[in-house]
Amino acid sequence: MRAAPLSLLFPALVGVALLLAACGGTSPPPPDPSTPPTVATGAPPGGTSTPPVPPDPLTADPPDGTxxxxxxxxxxxxxxPGFPTLVWTRGPRTLGVYGRAGGCTEASAQVVEQTAQEVTVHVLQTTTSTGPCTRELRYPPLEVTLAQDLGTRRVVLTGEVR
Structure with a gap:
């Protein structure tokens, strides 16, 4: 007995596979047009509470102990734009600010001028690599030391991205 050529068997096998797939499952019923669609809210089933919102780093609280x-x-x-403006103190001669860093960037701060009326702190975001870089964004706390107590002086924040 001679075997059937493959070109004749292939269409038959595909037909059997399709027939088995069609008979093996059921499709879900169509949606009821009178029922409004549900929207995922993050609330627990049957509840009305909303999920907690993470703190906004641009309006964050100062670190503990400051x-x-x-x-x-x-x-x-x-x-x-996008740099936090929160300033904190840790004792009379330590000022703190949040920098902006992530992936291939680092943050630093330095006192660039101190007068009897104000202290100027420069916040810098520096690119450390051309990539590939991850896209996370962090706001690390940075602290600088003053030559004299801050007292009633104002704090001027300047900054740049390099």
Missing amino acids: TALDPSRVEARGLP
């Missing part, structure tokens, strides 16, 4: 400086004493002169 005190936020009154925002009326802070001027963000020349600080790039």
Whole structure:
């Protein structure tokens, strides 16, 4: 007895596979047009609460053990958009700010001027590599030391992205 050529068997096998697939399952019923669609909200089933919102780093609290400086004493002169403007103190001669860093960038801060009326702190975001880089964004706390107590002086924040 002679075997059937493969070109004759292939269409028959495909037909059997399709027939088996069609008989093996059922399709879900069509949606009822009178029922409004459901939208995932993140709330527990039957509940009305919303999921917690993570804190916004641009309006974050100062780190533990520090005190936020009154925002009326802070001027963000020349600080790039998206940089936090929160300033805190840790004792009379330590100022803190949040930098902006991530993937292939680092953050740093330095005191660039101190007068009897104000202290100017420069916040810098520096690119450390051309990539490939991850896309996370972090706001690391940065602290600088003053030559004299801050007292009632204002704090001027400047910054740049390099």
